[in-house]
Amino acid sequence: MELGDRMNQHALALVDVRKRFGQTEIINGVNLEIVAGERHALIGPNGAGKSTLFNLISGRFPVSSGSIALNGTDITSKEPQVINRLGLSRSFQINNIFPKLSVFENLRCSVLWVLGYRYSFFKRISALRDAKESAEHTLEMIGLENRREKMAGELTYAEQRALEIGITIASGASVILLDEPTAGMSRSETDVAVELISRVTEGKTLLMVEHDMGVVFDLADRISVLVYGEVIASGTPAEIRMSKKVQEAYLGTAVDGDEE
Amino acid sequence: MEFFLITLLNSLSYGLLLFMLSSGLTLIFSMMGVLNFAHASFYMLGAYFAYQTGLVFGFWPALFLAPILVGVVGAITERYGLRKVHKFGHVAELLFTFGLAYVIEEVVHLIWGRAPVDYRIPESLNFTLFTLFNTQYPAYRAFMMLVSVGMLVSLYLVLTKTRIGLIVQASLTHPEMVQALGHNVPRVFMLVFAGGCALAGLAGVLGGNLFITEPGMAFSVGSIVFVVVVVGGMGSLVGAFIASLLIGSIQTFSVGFDYSFIDLMAALGVIIDSNSSWYAGLSITISQTAPVLPYLLMVLMLIVRPRGLMGTRET
Amino acid sequence: MERAFNKSRLILWSSVALLFVLLPFVFPGGFALSILSQLGIAIIFALSYNMLLGQTGLLSFGHAVYFGLGAFVTAHAINFVESGVFGLPISFMPLVGGLAGLVFSLILGFVTTRRPGTPFAMISLGIAEMVAASALMFTTFFGGEGGIVTNRTAGGAVWGISYGPQVQVYYLIAVWCFISMALMFVITRTPLGRIANAVRDNPERTQFVGYNPTRVRWIMMSLAGFFAGIGGALTTINYEIITAESLGLMASGNVVLMAFIGGIGQFWGPIIGAVLVTFLQSFLSNFTQAWLLYFGLLFLLIILFSPGGISSIITIHAPVWRAGVMKRLLPSYMFALWAGFVTLVGIIGVIELLYRGTLVVGVHVAVTWVFAGLLVLVGAFFLRRAIRAVAQVWADLTPELARWS
Numbered sequence: 007m008e009l010g011d012r013m014n015q016h017a018l019a020l021v022d023v024r025k026r027f028g029q030t031e032i033i034n035g036v037n038l039e040i041v042a043g044e045r046h047a048l049i050g051p052n053g054a055g056k057s058t059l060f061n062l063i064s065g066r067f068p069v070s071s072g073s074i075a076l077n078g079t080d081i082t083s084k085e086p087q088v089i090n091r092l093g094l095s096r097s098f099q100i101n102n103i104f105p106k107l108s109v110f111e112n113l114r115c116s117v118l119w120v121l122g123y124r125y126s127f128f129k130r131i132s133a134l135r136d137a138k139e140s141a142e143h144t145l146e147m148i149g150l151e152n153r154r155e156k157m158a159g160e161l162t163y164a165e166q167r168a169l170e171i172g173i174t175i176a177s178g179a180s181v182i183l184l185d186e187p188t189a190g191m192s193r194s195e196t197d198v199a200v201e202l203i204s205r206v207t208e209g210k211t212l213l214m215v216e217h218d219m220g221v222v223f224d225l226a227d228r229i230s231v232l233v234y235g236e237v238i239a240s241g242t243p244a245e246i247r248m249s250k251k252v253q254e255a256y257l258g259t260a261v262d263g264d265e266e
Numbered sequence: 267m268e269f270f271l272i273t274l275l276n277s278l279s280y281g282l283l284l285f286m287l288s289s290g291l292t293l294i295f296s297m298m299g300v301l302n303f304a305h306a307s308f309y310m311l312g313a314y315f316a317y318q319t320g321l322v323f324g325f326w327p328a329l330f331l332a333p334i335l336v337g338v339v340g341a342i343t344e345r346y347g348l349r350k351v352h353k354f355g356h357v358a359e360l361l362f363t364f365g366l367a368y369v370i371e372e373v374v375h376l377i378w379g380r381a382p383v384d385y386r387i388p389e390s391l392n393f394t395l396f397t398l399f400n401t402q403y404p405a406y407r408a409f410m411m412l413v414s415v416g417m418l419v420s421l422y423l424v425l426t427k428t429r430i431g432l433i434v435q436a437s438l439t440h441p442e443m444v445q446a447l448g449h450n451v452p453r454v455f456m457l458v459f460a461g462g463c464a465l466a467g468l469a470g471v472l473g474g475n476l477f478i479t480e481p482g483m484a485f486s487v488g489s490i491v492f493v494v495v496v497v498g499g500m501g502s503l504v505g506a507f508i509a510s511l512l513i514g515s516i517q518t519f520s521v522g523f524d525y526s527f528i529d530l531m532a533a534l535g536v537i538i539d540s541n542s543s544w545y546a547g548l549s550i551t552i553s554q555t556a557p558v559l560p561y562l563l564m565v566l567m568l569i570v571r572p573r574g575l576m577g578t579r580e581t
Numbered sequence: 582m583e584r585a586f587n588k589s590r591l592i593l594w595s596s597v598a599l600l601f602v603l604l605p606f607v608f609p610g611g612f613a614l615s616i617l618s619q620l621g622i623a624i625i626f627a628l629s630y631n632m633l634l635g636q637t638g639l640l641s642f643g644h645a646v647y648f649g650l651g652a653f654v655t656a657h658a659i660n661f662v663e664s665g666v667f668g669l670p671i672s673f674m675p676l677v678g679g680l681a682g683l684v685f686s687l688i689l690g691f692v693t694t695r696r697p698g699t700p701f702a703m704i705s706l707g708i709a710e711m712v713a714a715s716a717l718m719f720t721t722f723f724g725g726e727g728g729i730v731t732n733r734t735a736g737g738a739v740w741g742i743s744y745g746p747q748v749q750v751y752y753l754i755a756v757w758c759f760i761s762m763a764l765m766f767v768i769t770r771t772p773l774g775r776i777a778n779a780v781r782d783n784p785e786r787t788q789f790v791g792y793n794p795t796r797v798r799w800i801m802m803s804l805a806g807f808f809a810g811i812g813g814a815l816t817t818i819n820y821e822i823i824t825a826e827s828l829g830l831m832a833s834g835n836v837v838l839m840a841f842i843g844g845i846g847q848f849w850g851p852i853i854g855a856v857l858v859t860f861l862q863s864f865l866s867n868f869t870q871a872w873l874l875y876f877g878l879l880f881l882l883i884i885l886f887s888p889g890g891i892s893s894i895i896t897i898h899a900p901v902w903r904a905g906v907m908k909r910l911l912p913s914y915m916f917a918l919w920a921g922f923v924t925l926v927g928i929i930g931v932i933e934l935l936y937r938g939t940l941v942v943g944v945h946v947a948v949t950w951v952f953a954g955l956l957v958l959v960g961a962f963f964l965r966r967a968i969r970a971v972a973q974v975w976a977d978l979t980p981e982l983a984r985w986s
Contacts, residue, residue: 064789065788066785085788085793086785086788086789087787087788087789087791087792087793090788090789090790090791091791095789095790096789098786102783102785102786102789103783103786104778104779104782104783104786105782105783106778106781106782107775107778107779107782111775111778114775115775115776115778115779115787115790116790117790118772118775118776118790118792119790119791119792120791123772124772125772125773125776125796125797125800126771126772126773127768127771127772127773127774127800127804128771129771129772130767130770130771131770131771131772131774131775132770134772137772173786173790174789176790177790177791
């Protein structure tokens, strides 16, 4: 198959992506293909470069080399807002909300661009019914209706996490990146979050970084394992569970002292 | 030729003075994320303290006393002011130092009045070091350069070779970790802030009697220092160094050029009619534009390379 | 809350309009009119500044540039009307100033808004210095040291209004102030206004919801420049002269003070700040040389203890008011006020003594010194206790207030 054809078929396609910070190569040539509509988990030991990879895909950092394509369109090293407007949305590991706006306002701001209001200062925002309804809808989906007017900075951690996801999906992007969505959550909070995630990503493409294996095996259609900036294995949960390479990566280098 | 050499030497001494100021500012900014708007006010305090203590003790003790006094003021400011405001964010910190600049200026008015004070070069340094062509080069300028270089070299050595210097460097990027290791990071911050202010004070001691010592000196120098930091790249000492020399040169050289666009055209053989409506604008000489040039450079830098010459980080 | 024509809001705005109309009758006299005119201009300026700081998180130290440039352009425009180059009623001159402010902030803003936060603050300072320095270079436009003089009655009377008498100028200012206030308020309730808040809170996140934060800042900057220009035009009309001082650092610093003291967290905060600072400047400067020092100290106090300004002090009490427990606060507040007053008198005494000459030493002066010093110490001692008492009352109240906030 032609390179161009391959890229056209996937929601997200990374070809030989590399990222260097100074002298250190964090991402060592990653090839990854995410099929549209699939739920894909990215796992790997700490420091493997998962968040960096997310940052490269979403435009937070430019790549050192390689290419990234979203639904066939090249998005390599583009500005984050450009990538977002093409249909990719991401959440953050550390809550990245608008602390001084209300929960409702957080969600409303997330849909303004998508609904075409751009930089308009001629319309009263309270009159924009579609923005209001869209925000209400998201509000319900993430279960924060009774927190509607609360300042986002005053929510509990788990509520902020939910809002974080809400902001990410509010604009209706087709490709969603979630960076450790259940980080810091208790067992019961995680279950709620998993249920939320699977609901809101219905029919969308999901790529998520996760450490909680329970979550991964619950949600993911396919898993990729990132170690030292390279994808060492990619397949269904069952395949990954069996893979010797993965076992080595998680257990081998830690136990064997002379293997650097 | 003579003009060039003399002006070059003057640029160097002025540039080094600027660097003393901007290095303190950069250090404080790198470590604490605070842009000390009142930095030039500490420069001014250094000059005034030196003048006052010089009246009692003479220049040489004042040279040591004044910066220490300024450092103490800086430490108090950090401990009781800045530290409190820290939790409100960077904007609040910047505004605090902004208000502080106002207050320091007014207190100076209060104590020393609005007119310039007679802070003079000490007799022991008031001679000609050498005569280049026909111009006499004052020893004081050379002394200034010597002290500046000496101060900066010792600063470099302290930061890189001593234990406290290493702690300071570590706190620059990982204050929480350093604190977890048992060091008193708030105290380190206070030391760095006081040190930066003392450095500014020293610059004031040196510069105050060469340039004039008056209440307005803080604001005039302060803006230039900001330009230096922006052009050099925020958070970069090397950038501050290059930018200090660059801007020092621009300011010193441009004051000496009494040529205007009209003169340039005349040299090319084009005479512009003095009755034309453009004459007024075109007859502006370079020396008249001198005050604007550093800011123009800053604007250009922002257009072409927003992070400055050696800047690495967004704030 | 978000309904189109909120009745209480309508009443509020109508009352404001009525107030503007009636003020000259409540406070008649030349001096009062002059202050009221200054107030109107200051309000426009401070509100335009808050579009940058409170709404978009842009701390600018050079906002007076647009105010001043608007003023200068208007001055020249009025002079053109006087010499017959074109005709435009003085009533519409503020638009000229506004457009000038808009154009300049579009141009300069393009360069300055690329970086937020601290770099922006420094750059704004640099631009302000640059413009102030150029003012002495381009004497035809800026008029050098003497500035540009103009005649606000130029063009003759339109519908009987000549702007000769101050009261007419006041009403002109009042009208434009009201219009500007209303427009600026409406802008806060538009998509741009809300996104500007989002950019203030978390510029990076706005990128990830599709917005370019630099573009947002640039647009807000331009709008702020527009309104500042209107203020500038009005000041030209009011004083009939404009000098480079109006676009200088003092003026820029002044508006920072106004906005911050009043409170940047609420739309109406800067209005309070503008009124307070303008009043104090006009009155205090008659009584003491130290007025700028007092301002600086007030500013520092506000930043240290209530960075939200006066407006935040007011809004903090809203739940208390709603819960009906204001009475509980009174005793400790009275205590604090008394102690604070004593300390204040002492401090003022010390400062004034210093200003009047440290060299004059006599028994009289020495006694006053001692007295003032004592006041400060005593006042400070009680003040500390008072503050603790206030904190205690609030700590007791807070759990009860949870329902009301």
